[in-house]
Amino acid sequence: MNKELFEAINFLEKEKGINKDVLLEALEAALISAYKKNFKSATNVRVDLNEDTGTMGVFAQKEIVEEVFDHNTEILLEEALSISPTYEIGDVVEVEVTPRDFGRIAAQAAKQVVTQRVREAERGIIFNEYIDREEDIMNGTIQRMDGRFIYVNLGKIEAKLPESECMPSETYNIHDRIKVFVTKVENSSKGTNVFVSRTHPGLLKRLFEMEVPEIYDGTVEVKSVAREAGDRSKISVYAADPEVDPVGSCVGQKGQRVQAIVDELKGEKIDIVEWSEDPVVYVSNALSPSKVIRVIVDEEDKATTVIVPDYQLSLAIGKRGQNARLAAKLTGWKIDIKSESEAKEEGLISEEDVEELETSTLEYDDSLEYEDSYEDMDEDLFK
Structure with a gap:
């Protein structure tokens, strides 16, 4: 499964233009959250995703102390020295705590993260593409109308032409091709909104x-x-x-x-x-x-x-x-x-x-x- 996950991430980078590092960073954060939720752990952990070997692991971060009061966050010096003889009191050591069934949890978390990030990345790509066209002319096709807007297809997005920005001398029909002036491009939680005008x-x-x-x-x-x-x-x-x-x-x-x-x-x-x-x-x-x-x-x-x-x-x-x-x-x-x-x-x-x-x-x-x-x-x- 792990190997397939990394292949899917590489595919998304090529096909969707989503930065692989962004996906991996988001996946790590989701896996940490899933680990703490499923195993009811308050321990500071780090998830290591190794693309070369196609593996992933969970590592608990513990402080080296002389006497342990909390096994989730602390470790004795003697135990730390068995890992590496260079450790001293006060250092932080990482101990692998990867659960046996972590692959199943990882698959669920990966699906949610990838789906969310794909949406966000696509919105970001569209926003970045159209923000550069602000205060510029674009060609579009009228797709539909409602009581407030005429929706103009600009290729990857439907721009909104408010009734107040329509020329009184014009009649607008579905499938008409028109030139519009991009007045505003904004990024919202629901996606990119592009507003256009014929009167500007x-x-x-x-x-x-x-x-x-x-x-x-x-x-x-x-x-x-x-x-x-x-x-x-x-x-x-x-x-x-x-x-x-x-x-x-x-x-x-x-x-x-x-x-x-x-x-x-x-x-x-x-x-x-x-x-x-x-x-x-x-x-x-x-x-x-x-x-x-x-x-x-x-x-x-x-x-x-x-x-x-x-x-x-x-x-x-x-x-x-x-x-x-x-x-x-x-x-x-x-x-x-x-x-x-x-x-x-x-x-x-x-x-x-x-x-x-x-x-x-x-x-x-x-x-x-x-x-x-x-x-x-x-x-x-x-x-």
Whole structure:
């Protein structure tokens, strides 16, 4: 039986990836516990598992004394010297106390330990595999649904997609393949739990890394992402090399790169703006597609007052304040938008300021609605 036990342990190490030393250590602890329980012994014992010979033994640890008061924990010097002439008073000697039927006890203990450790090790392997994928994108297949979660098969585990992390513009069906963003991996007594999202801003960032080689290799850096999942998002990008156009890199030829991301997000509109350390420039860019006449910066409160042409006010604010809200999230600056007329009344700008308004690359008219995005740009811009 002992030889078969060691063979089984070696098999588990190869097939399950469970460290043999971990199994042997757990088995030793279980055998010690089984020995004390079955033989009602309080003696300190050690179990020796010899893989080379395929044997196991139990050894009681006893202190060498001149007079024995407890035979379970003490041994006379004379007896100890018969084992080894080097022993002295106060030393600890090991005496083999392996019972005759210890093999049966060992088999029962081994079965319990191996079963438990296999479960724990498998959970540990899965946890270690998926903890490295935290804040990353994974492909999965929808397996089932209940009132709280959509369960997505990621290969070795079913991830949980909470209802609150689902995009309102999407319909989810069994067997659908979807990309999900891993938000949290936790180890519990019942196993590994993986939580995923379709609404997290990190999903948008990772999708750009997948579609834009310049982001993946670090030529273009994603500075910030603001997202209202299923509706509209803004992403700011930056390139240290002045020869590189970060926005153009993300858009791609004829918008192909960003269109692939829009398709993955079921039509979610995406504004790509260039990051700048100058808050005036950055906030102006973030309010795209609206033109900006002037940005007044309050460094102390990290707030800005943005003045836009009268006919661009609704465009700058966006439907239900969405454009301004996303711009504020993207930049980290408070944004108060005022129309040109209102700003003049408050003395914030003069006629000269208005005349110096720089013309935008894209022309907008009064009828342009906020839903227009890169999709509505002239294709010549991407050639």
